[in-house]
Amino acid sequence: MTKKIKVTLAESSLSNTKALEYQWVRSLYVEGYSPHQINHYIQQCFGGDDTFADLFRKVAMYEESLLVLMQYWRSHFMLPAIHP
Secondary structure (H helix, E strand, O other), rough: OOOOOOOOOOHHHHHHOOOOOHHHHHHHHHHHOOOOHHHHHHHHHHEEEEHHHHHHHHHOOOOOOOHHHHHHHHHHOOOOOOOO
């Protein structure tokens, strides 16, 4: 049985690069953590896979477009809308 990977962040947090979560990633970088370590902490705290963590870190560090992360998140982790 495969385990479903989830992301615990809301779209409102993901889409706001000034959100506390992104600031936290930037502070880890300033403190000297490696990209690999930061990605690990992102996955431990917020879920997601390796690609999500890497994109999240890169967006936080202004190395990747927020649009790329949002497209990846929507296609891999966003639950489909339930229509009554």
